[in-house]
Amino acid sequence: xxxxxxxxxxxxxxxxxxxALPYLQRYDDAIVVIKLGGHAMGSDEGMESFARDVVLxxxxxxxxxxxxxxxxxxxxxxxxxxxxxxxxxGKRVTDTATMEVVEMVLSGMVNKRIVQAINAQGGxxxxxxxxxxxxxxxxxxxxxxxFVGTPSEVNADMLRNLFEKExxxxxxxxxxxxxxETFNINGxxxxxxxxxxxxxxxxxxLTDVAGVKNAEGVVxxxxxxTDVEAMTAAGVIAGGMIPKTETALAAVRGGVRACTxxxxxxxxxxLLELFTDHGAGSMIRD
Numbered sequence: 336x337x338x339x340x341x342x343x344x345x346x347x348x349x350x351x352x353x354x355a356l357p358y359l360q361r362y363d364d365a366i367v368v369i370k371l372g373g374h375a376m377g378s379d380e381g382m383e384s385f386a387r388d389v390v391l392x393x394x395x396x397x398x399x400x401x402x403x404x405x406x407x408x409x410x411x412x413x414x415x416x417x418x419x420x421x422x423x424x425g426k427r428v429t430d431t432a433t434m435e436v437v438e439m440v441l442s443g444m445v446n447k448r449i450v451q452a453i454n455a456q457g458g459x460x461x462x463x464x465x466x467x468x469x470x471x472x473x474x475x476x477x478x479x480x481x482f483v484g485t486p487s488e489v490n491a492d493m494l495r496n497l498f499e500k501e502x503x504x505x506x507x508x509x510x511x512x513x514x515x516e517t518f519n520i521n522g523x524x525x526x527x528x529x530x531x532x533x534x535x536x537x538x539x540x541l542t543d544v545a546g547v548k549n550a551e552g553v554v555x556x557x558x559x560x561t562d563v564e565a566m567t568a569a570g571v572i573a574g575g576m577i578p579k580t581e582t583a584l585a586a587v588r589g590g591v592r593a594c595t596x597x598x599x600x601x602x603x604x605x606l607l608e609l610f611t612d613h614g615a616g617s618m619i620r621d
Contacts, residue, residue: 354611362609363396365536366498368591369605370526371403371449372542381600386452386460388605389503393458397609398498401453401460401505402529404522405445412436429481429519437519438464441507449505461502465510466517468493471525473510473518484510484518486525489532527582531589538586539608539616540579541599546617547572547580556614560584560621583619593620 369389376382392399413420413436421428429437446462453460465471465486470493473484497504508525510518523540530538546554547563550571555562563580566572572580576596583594597604597616607615 359395359610362536364398366398366400366530366533367392367537367539367609368400368402368526368530368533368535370523370538370540371401372406372522372540372599376403376445376449382448382452383456384602385599385605386449386456386458388603389453390456390458391606392609393501393503399503400494400529400533400535401449401503402508402522402526403441403445403449403505404508405441406522408445409437409440412440423477423479426480426483428479429483431482434482434517434519438507438509438517442509446505446507453503453505459500459502460505461497462505462507464507465520465525469511470494470506471508471510471520471528473512473516473520475512475516475518482516482518484512484516484520486510486520486528489528491529491532494529494533521578523579523582527586527589527591527594530586530591530594534590535586536592537609538583538591538594539605540582540594540596541604542579542596543598543600544576544596545598546596547576547619555617557618557620560587560619563619580619584621587619587621593618595619 389399418432418436442464450460450462463470468490470490471486472488474487476483476485494504508520508522510520512518526538547558549555563572563584567577579596586594595608595616595618597608601615604615607613
């Protein structure tokens with residue numbers, strides 16, 4: 336009985352690999368930008384699984400780029416340092432002290448954890464922030480928010496050079512202003528800007544929800560830009576999903592083929608989304 340069960344498992348694995356062939360061919364040499372959210376990073380085991388999936392993407396010819404967040408880690412350190420946060424319209428004001436903590440956490444602790452996980456799986460992860468080689472140049476988003484930036488330029492050529500050497504870029508969403516300022520960038524916004532600059536084949540926003548839900552609470556697997564606009568106007572898309580869908584719309588209208596809001600809590604979510612019919616979230620196209 337045990338042998339027969341094992342045989343069934345092997346057969347199922349072989350069938351899965353065989354069915355993935357058209358997708359492997361489809362994404363050969365494609366650029367896939369993945370936003371890894373702070374909550375989606377999960378446990379050490381989850382990070383290991385994510386890193387293994389990313390290294391597999393590189394191994395089969397995909398060019399992955401990771402842009403990460405780190406909000407929960409930033410909040411934790413700000414609390415430990417007893418740095419009080421001020422909010423304007425629900426958004427954190429980033430003053431000089433807060434910016435120092437944000438850069439330390441994102442460019443240091445979080446970025447290097449992801450790079451180390453990728454390298455442990457045999458990949459060539461390389462950690463960057465938007466300040467490196469003028470990767471992301473920013474304008475101040477709103478003076479009332481302090482050092483919060485909106486990307487205005489992305490050095491896509493630098494990333495393409497890394498692809499040629501089979502590196503996997505891991506980008507902390509920290510940007511540089513034209514006068515030498517350091518800016519904190521929303522992770523989703525940074526990922527969308529990088530994807531648009533690269534004219535990426537796909538942008539995956541890994542988060543801690545199943546996807547975009549309709550009025551009945553059912554996840555919608557495919558949406559047009561007009562669907563997103565109508566659902567937002569009707570209040571169906573609301574709260575934290577609005578900035579994610581706004582990022583998706585900006586990306587696809589900027590040249591990205593499609594953006595998918597993916598449940599990063601699902602094991603192997605990236606592989607499921609790219610290499611199976613089932614997918615793992617809500618795909619948005621223009």
